[in-house]
Amino acid sequence: MSGRFLSVPARRLGGVSEGLLDRAEWVRVEATVGLDQSAQSTQGQYFTPMRAAELIAALPTLPKTRCLRVLDPGAGSGMLTAAIVDRVCGGQQIERVEVTAVELDSSLLPALRATAELCEEHGRRAGVRVRVNIAHGDVITLQTGMETELGDGFDLAIMNPPYKKLAAASWQRRSLEAIGWDVGNLYAAFVALGVDSLRPGGQLVAITPRSFANGPYFEQFRKRLLRQVAFDQIHTFESRSTVFADTGVLQENIVFSATKGGEHGLVTITSSRDHTGETNERRVPYDELVAPGDPHQFIRITTDDADDDAVRAVASLPASLAELDVKVSTGRVVDFRTRGNLQQIPKPDSAPLIYPGNLRGGEVLWPRSIGKPQGFRLLDPTDHKALMPSGYYVLVKRFSAKEERRRIVAAVWDPIQHDGKPVAFENHLNVFHFGGSGLDRELAWGLCAWLNSSVVDRYFRTFSGHTQVNATDLRSMNYPCEDTLRRLGSQLDDLPDQERLDALVGSMALEPVTA
Numbered sequence: 354m355s356g357r358f359l360s361v362p363a364r365r366l367g368g369v370s371e372g373l374l375d376r377a378e379w380v381r382v383e384a385t386v387g388l389d390q391s392a393q394s395t396q397g398q399y400f401t402p403m404r405a406a407e408l409i410a411a412l413p414t415l416p417k418t419r420c421l422r423v424l425d426p427g428a429g430s431g432m433l434t435a436a437i438v439d440r441v442c443g444g445q446q447i448e449r450v451e452v453t454a455v456e457l458d459s460s461l462l463p464a465l466r467a468t469a470e471l472c473e474e475h476g477r478r479a480g481v482r483v484r485v486n487i488a489h490g491d492v493i494t495l496q497t498g499m500e501t502e503l504g505d506g507f508d509l510a511i512m513n514p515p516y517k518k519l520a521a522a523s524w525q526r527r528s529l530e531a532i533g534w535d536v537g538n539l540y541a542a543f544v545a546l547g548v549d550s551l552r553p554g555g556q557l558v559a560i561t562p563r564s565f566a567n568g569p570y571f572e573q574f575r576k577r578l579l580r581q582v583a584f585d586q587i588h589t590f591e592s593r594s595t596v597f598a599d600t601g602v603l604q605e606n607i608v609f610s611a612t613k614g615g616e617h618g619l620v621t622i623t624s625s626r627d628h629t630g631e632t633n634e635r636r637v638p639y640d641e642l643v644a645p646g647d648p649h650q651f652i653r654i655t656t657d658d659a660d661d662d663a664v665r666a667v668a669s670l671p672a673s674l675a676e677l678d679v680k681v682s683t684g685r686v687v688d689f690r691t692r693g694n695l696q697q698i699p700k701p702d703s704a705p706l707i708y709p710g711n712l713r714g715g716e717v718l719w720p721r722s723i724g725k726p727q728g729f730r731l732l733d734p735t736d737h738k739a740l741m742p743s744g745y746y747v748l749v750k751r752f753s754a755k756e757e758r759r760r761i762v763a764a765v766w767d768p769i770q771h772d773g774k775p776v777a778f779e780n781h782l783n784v785f786h787f788g789g790s791g792l793d794r795e796l797a798w799g800l801c802a803w804l805n806s807s808v809v810d811r812y813f814r815t816f817s818g819h820t821q822v823n824a825t826d827l828r829s830m831n832y833p834c835e836d837t838l839r840r841l842g843s844q845l846d847d848l849p850d851q852e853r854l855d856a857l858v859g860s861m862a863l864e865p866v867t868a
């Protein structure tokens with residue numbers, strides 16, 4: 354065994370399996386301590402803790418084959434390899450395991466070799482021939498044919514890929530495009546290559562951010578993924594921070610298993626508070642995971658009956674935003690491009706400039722001391738384009754703060770309170786309007802109440818795992834009909850507390866819909 358990993362405790366704490374994972378965990382912790390901080394973030398070196406690795410390795414259905422071929426791309430210290438070897442050795446039918454563990458960072462190879470040796474030794478004791486081949490290199494160049502290919506005959510690809518946004522012009526994105534995948538993030542590139550590496554019927558098991566489940570950024574990737582694989586199981590964590598607690602990652606992650614060319618059957622959705630706790634389990638028809646008619650192919654993860662009720666309630670609503678004739682766009686002012694127009698303290702001749710920080714309790718408080726300019730002055734006739742005419746607008750934050758209880762935070766811009774002036778909305782806001790001009794008061798308050806309700810929040814969380822609220826997400830939802838929204842809005846001139854708001858929305862907007 355190599356270098357500082359020589360001293361991996363040889364003790365066996367219980368059965369054969371405890372021995373391997375405990376020792377692999379020790380290697381992982383040592384490897385984490387030795388990481389170069391800047392490489393850790395640039396190469397996404399957040400290794401999977403033992404319990405999470407066990408949970409991930411428990412997901413695939415082990416095939417009835419004598420030899421299991423496994424790909425572990427971005428293997429790090431080899432924790433996932435150890436977890437799958439451990440599982441196979443605890444079973445009966447598989448006689449041989451051949452793992453290809455790919456790692457880019459040469460400084461991690463001693464740790465990876467140490468885990469590989471532990472796996473092979475463990476296999477010998479359990480009567481399973483285990484071989485871990487270490488491929489030092491970049492999984493993208495290896496799998497896109499730029500170097501010797503790893504092949505496409507794997508039974509299983511198991512991964513905790515690195516996360517990094519990929520620019521459109523990056524070589525990684527272009528290489529993936531050349532083989533038919535549009536990947537905006539390194540993790541999506543790994544998943545794509547994982548899928549391509551599998552034989553038909555092979556399985557992919559991954560822990561990734563949930564962000565690919567919705568939104569335009571991942572749409573092409575999601576659509577191709579859904580054409581190539583069928584999801585078998587998805588596991589969500591209620592607490593976003595705990596899985597990688599010792600690594601500093603704050604991401605909402607999911608673990609999923611999917612079969613290449615698999616049938617669309619029931620999907621098992623499991624959830625636990627974190628990777629150590631008890632698991633809730635339910636099974637949903639595939640159509641509930643991905644609605645067949647959904648043009649954006651959102652992946653909806655309903656973890657309990659209340660989620661299901663919210664999805665059914667919203668799905669049964671009669672109107673789309675297009676039918677309401679309402680548009681959603683992002684605010685027109687990109688502040689760093691129009692610095693000259695911005696005023697910290699608004700002057701009488703400037704237009705109000707509204708940032709997300711101006712939204713509070715369903716209203717827009719302006720001017721407000723939020724450390725952002727509050728006025729937009731016109732320097733040039735073309736600056737008018739940045740403004741919207743006086744009117745009622747519903748504003749939704751594009752990025753909700755982590756501490757906010759709801760994902761969708763909506764408020765009404767009321768022109769009466771602001772002398773009927775044109776107004777400038779900053780780009781971190783989604784703006785609901787009628788073709789560039791204001792809504793009527795009732796519709797604005799009705800939409801605001803609806804968007805702030807708990808049923809919408811719950812519905813939204815079934816397909817969005819991040820704090821971002823895209824205009825596409827808002828367009829993709831069903832809404833109550835215009836009359837209902839107006840009746841709801843006519844009851845309000847501010848936002849009641851959540852309980853009263855939900856009761857009002859429940860009694861008015863969620864009435865059974867008749868044709």
Ligand SMILES: C[S@@+](CC[C@H](N)C(=O)[O-])C[C@H]1O[C@@H](n2cnc3c(N)ncnc32)[C@H](O)[C@@H]1O
Nearest residue numbers: 399400401427428429456457491492513514515
């Ligand atoms: C999130 S870590 C996961 C490591 C390990 N699979 C685990 O679960 O503990 C991702 C790993 O991928 C490696 N990596 C990053 N980019 C890579 C690339 N292009 N090719 C191969 N490995 C890469 C990193 O060095 C890191 O070890």
